Amino acid sequence: MTSVGTPLERQDARAKVTGTATYAYEHRVEGVLYAWPVTSTVAKGRVVDIDMDSAMATPGVVAVLHADNAARLETNIDLGPVQQASVPELFVLQSKKIAYRGQIVAAVIASSAEAAREGAEKLVVHCEEQAHDVVFRARDPRAYVPSVLGDLGPGNVNRGDADAALEAAEVVVDVAYSTPAQLPHPMEPHSTLASWTEGRLTLYSSEQGPSNTSQAFAALLAMDADDVEVVCDYVGGGFGAKAAPRPPAVLAVLAAKLVGRPVKVAWNRRLMTAHATYRSPTAQRIRLGADGQGKLSAIVHEAQHMTSALSDYVDQTASSARMMYAAEHARTTATAVRLDVPSAGWMRGPGETPGMFGLECAMDELAHRLDLDPIELRIRNEPEVDPSDGKPFSSRNLVACLQTGAEQFGWVSRDRRPGTRRHGRWLVGTGVAASRYPVFTVPSRASATAETDGTFTVAIGAVDIGTGSRTVLAQIAADALEVPVARVRLDLGRASYSAAAFAGASLGTASWGWAVDKAGRVLRDRLRDGAPLGTTVDVDTTEEVSAMRDVSRNAYGAQFAEVKVDAVTGQIRVERMLGVFAAGRIINPRTARSQLIGGMIMGIGGTLMEAADIDETFGDFVQSDLAGYHFPTHADIGDIDVVMLPETDDELSPVGGKGIGEIGVVGAAAAVANAVHHATGRRFRDLPLRLEDLRNASPASMSLHQSLR
Amino acid sequence: MKPFAYQRADSIDDAISAIANHPGTAYLAGGTNLVDLMKLGVSRPRALVDISHLPLDHLTHRDGHTVIGALATNATVAADPVIRTDFPVLSESILAGASGQLRNSASTAGNLLQKTRCTYFQDVSKPCNKRAPGSGCPARTGAHRDLGILGVSTSCIATQPSDMAVALSVLDATVSLRSAAGERTVKLQDFYVAPGTTPHRETVLEHGELLTQVAFPALPAGATSRYRKVRDRWSYAFAVISVAAVVVLDAHGRIEQVRIAWGGVAPRPWRAYLAEAELRGRRPSPELFERTLRAELRHATPLPQNEFKVDLVKDVTTALLTDLAHPAEDRKVTR
Known part of the structure; x- marks a missing residue:
């Protein structure tokens, strides 16, 4: 009688598709009121005065919450290294200082959500505006090295003498990549119902962690965590946006405290862009040094990020580079530039996703330089132990993933000359990249x-x-x-x-x-x-x-993509994609397959369309809704498949799984971008791969007119 | 959001009189754009007059003319067998837009009257000459990758986002506008007005006037027509650029008639009249198309982020005209 390993259907599927699953905002409590935020329209400055008359005169409006009447929160709190970076953003309405456009500067509380919103539109907030700096530029001289990154490792790590090794290397690849800011946009936006009863607080809230949310609010309110219940019966996605409590939940709590009644808040897409966190943009430089056979001697990966006035959070973008391949010398450096922008945070494979885009494209570039199959290049650099610390691997089946994928994808017969395959107007190519995501318990x-x-x-x-x-x-x-x-x-x-x-x-x-x-x-x-x-x-x-032994635990994978590029329009289609993953024991192949395919599709979106640009004039994100911020539709996804390699690993929990939530995203962008190079003969190192950049990608021999014949 | 009154009109005349003498009121049909704009605070009507049930959903093909009622849904028009067979450009344009759910709800008139998706127009916390006349246009120095390159003004570079309008433009469609004073018919090309210094005024429609139907004549025998849309993903995205074209060749293989319209580049469907006139009577070739279109685009005024649209629209149009003028055996080109 074993259930683990069987494709059991989701236990909550019926409740969800019939609408009986209760999400945070749908809970009902007696006497509830609704709050709608008023957000700053300047990127830096100070609230000087609030004119409340017309807001208060709006039918249904009960109160205006602002910095002068909001309950004081405990500010000297420590939520531990993982959660601490998100803490300053939780000090909602604790000061009049404005650190980014879209920051909550007040809220209107009313008997209906519509009245609250109407009142919020009528509230007049006078701000003193200061000059802001919101432009993220590569090689910014102000970039600093943070002491700790999202993976709790240091910003700068050195192994051996990478510079000398690069100097001595027969072949050097020295390339710059960039990735844009990306928004998580879970299907269910942030929403919270806060209800105080006899000194106890109940939060019906859309969160990725009931426990850490309870602990965070207990700390903010100087309460016992047992007195803060957090109810997240159903949550419509998170992608990192809900991994720590966010300002909407704090607003609900402060509003409920002010009026002495339960208060609901629900964010819309526009509000999400300022408060849901986002993946920091990166400007990366990667240098690989190798001998003529492709044996790596040095890897240098530098990645610049963006932090805000409120948050020090920085992704571990370069960390993978110190352990993926057996290079004797390595240096990985994460830097950050502090700007007057909303705060970045975790988003789906934080660090690994943009970092492995850079590293796995650079590996492809090295393979091309050496006229070597990119899978063979990776096999030649397969380490015996974790190169970053010499620890044994609990299991590492990257090569098996690459080889299995090569067989199933039809890689073996691949002609590796780039820019040589055409079907009518379409240029066709294939690409491969490795995936890796660490195991945490x-x-x-x-x-x-x-x-x-x-x-x-x-x-x-x-x-x-x-x-x-x-x-x-x-x-x-x-x-x-x-x-x-x-x-x-x-x-x-x-x-x-x-x-x-x-x-x-x-x-x-x-x-x-x-x-x-x-x-x-x-x-x-x-x-x-x-x-x-x-x-x-x-x-x-x-x-x-x-008591777990000190070994290197990671899930690995290999992703293969076939793309075609329209030589006239520059549009890209991902025709085929295969992901092969070795992630320990698979508890449920049905839900695991969904997770992995979902990750790969998110990876396709991150390669071809997902991008949030900061508006230089205003300081907010230009793409403020899902009409402007694109992710893939069904029509964007061709033949996509997943293989889960059987893997036994005795160094994991007795359940035996490595975690599959994020590894599907990691490496997907590099596989697609490498396929685009194979199709067009040109390298595109800046995500997303926009059609205007691809448009002139036809091999030089092919003019528009020839492509029309 | 602002509270509003809601009223169901009993008849067309009833609807017109409910709107005509009441500023701040608006017709409600499919609601797919208006309701979004109300949620954003961009549109703040005092009252809505619901016309969705009025008898304006006709779709007829009679005496060489097709007439589409203002309330025929986008899905209905796209699926109509005669439209699909005789006017593929129209069916293709509609199916290239929005999503199945939206097309089921969106009306013909609403599609033509939908507002620009310029990010500044949609954000009431920012200036926009179209939404708040005289407040300024941040798009020129801000985000304008998706905005116009032809027929724009210093006040506004917004584009009209409708795909259907681009196809109707090459079908030489007219729109009927009814008011208490009677009905007038306007060419679709004249329906949209240039932004100039008054970009908030987008069409010749007067307050209270109701767009009741769209009409267009049959295409000449032997005409081929198509719509090609370039977008950032393969469904559910507005056009980066789009092209609608009709080509008729004479017995000698020369161009007897050609009509070309562009979407995603201008505040209205942009008919390439200069190119059309230049191409008439000529023997089709990609080189000719490209040369002629380049001349048409000489007056384009792109900005840094959308400069690529100039060559993109030229190349895609060249490719489309080549397809229509040289239907290869293996290429399935609808008549």
Whole structure:
């Protein structure tokens, strides 16, 4: 009786498609009011005065929340290294200083969302405007090296003498890449219902982490975390935007405190662009030094990012470069330029996604220089141990992924000469890139109860943000309890269920699964030992997680893409894409396939269309809604497939999975961009690959007129 | 958002009188653009008069003329068998726009009257001469990659985003406008007005006047017509540029008639009249097309981000005209 490994259908699919799944904004409480934010129209400055008369005169308006009447929050708080970077943005209305365009400067509270919005439109906020600086430029002399990055590693890491090795190398590739800011835009925008009852706070909120959200608000409000319940029964996606609490939830809490009634807020797309965080743009330079056979001696990866006045968060864009390939000498440097912009944060494969675009394109460029198959180049540089720290790999099946993919994609017969294949107006090419995402495991608690009717309830403060966690955790629980999955009820989405990891960094299933597995086994053993029905056990995996051996744990993959480029218009079509991934044990091949394909599609979007440009005059993002900020439609996706290589890894949690949430995005852009080079014979190193840049990509021998014949 | 009154019109005349003498009122049909603009605060009508159920959803082909009621949905028009067979340019243009859900709701008149998607027009916290006359135009120095290169003014470089309008333009369509005073018929080309210093005024439509139908004559025997749209993704995106064309060749293979219109480049569907006149009577070739179109584009006034549109629209039009004038055996070109 094993459920793990079977393609169980999503347990909540029916509730979602029939509209009975309750999302944050849909919860009902007595006496609720609605708040709508008023945001700054200057990028830097200060609120001088607020004229409230016409807003207050709007029918339905109850109050105006502003810096002078908002409750004071605790500012000297420490949420730990992972969450701390997001803290300054939570100090909503704690000062009159404006750090970016779109910052919340007031809110109108009313009896309906429409009245609140109408009142907000009538509120007059007088600001003192200061000159702003919002332009992100490569090689900005003001760029600084942060002490800590998103992966908690340092900004600058040196191994050996990379400069000397480059000097001595037979072949050097020295190239610059850039990636734009990208917006996460989960399907469900941020929304929160805040309700105070007898000193306790309940937040119905769209979050990736009930536990960390509870802890953050407890810290901000100087409360006990047990008194802050966070309910996230259903969450419509996160992509990093909800991995830490954001200003909308704080606004709901402050508004509810001001009026002494429950208050709902829901953001729209336009508001999301300022408050949902975004992937920082990057300006990268990569240098690879190799001998004539392609053996790497040096890798230097430098990546410049953008930080805000409020947040020091910087992606680990260059980190992959120190461990992907066996080069004796390496230097990776992340820098940042502080600008008067909204705050960047985690977004889907933070760091790895833009960084592996650069590194895997540079590897393709090196292979081309050496007239070597790019898969062969990677095999020649396959390390025995993690080059960054000499630790053994728990498992590393990158080569198997590349070789399996080569076979299934039809790579073997590939003619590697670029710019030589034409079908009518279309230039055709194929590309490959490696994927990698680190494995994290975080201690979590869970409980399991043997109900008197013979069923089992497993509860954990985990959350299903649309990935299928509710389903896979039920499968893990069923196997641990040795019962059919139909007899297991899996409760998640509430902070009060247990302290648990957040849904981020692809660590949810491994971290929660371990606690759920342990709770199930402990309960099963207790029942065997004669414990009565009604017994509940609580478990904690802190001890097991801290006892994990110090090895290098990563999931790997290989992505293959076939593209065609319209020689007249410059439009690109991704005709075929194959991802081969080795990510440990696959708990549910159905939901895993969705996750991986979803990641690859997001990768295609990131390559061809996703881009948020800061408006130099105003300081906000130009693409302010989903009509302007494009991601792929069905019509953009051709034949796409995933292979999950069987992989056994004894250095993981007993559940055995490595995490698949993000690895599908990593490497996808490089595979597509390398295919575009193969199709056109030209390198495009700046994302997204816009048609105007591609348009003149026809090989020199081919004029427009020839392409029309 | 601003509270508004809602009223269902009982008849066309009732609708016109409900709007005509009341400033700040608007007709509501499919609502696919107007309601969005109301949510954004760009449009703030005091009252909406719902005309969606009025008997204006006709679609007829009679006596060499096609007449499309203002309320015929985009989906209905695109799927009409005669439109598909005899006017593929129109069907293709509609299907190249929006999404299935939107096309099911959007009306013919609403499509023609939809507003520019210029980011500054849509953001009430910023200046825009079209939305707030005299407030300025940040697009020239800001985001203008998707904006116009032909027929624009220093006050406004917005484009008319309708795909259908571009196709109707090469079909020499007219629109009927009804008011309490009666009905007038205007050529689609004259319906849209140049932005000049008054970009907030987009069409000749007076307040209260109701666009009741669109009409166009049959194409000459042997005509071929197509629509080609270039966009940043393969569905659900406005045109970077688009081209509608009709070609009729004479018995000797020379161009008897050609009509060319461009979308995504101007505040109206841009008929390339100069090129059309130049091409008439000539033997078609890509070189001729390209040379002629380049002349048509001589007066383009692009800005740094949209300079590429000049050559793009020239090349795509050259390719499309070549397809229409030289239907290769293996290329399926609809008659």
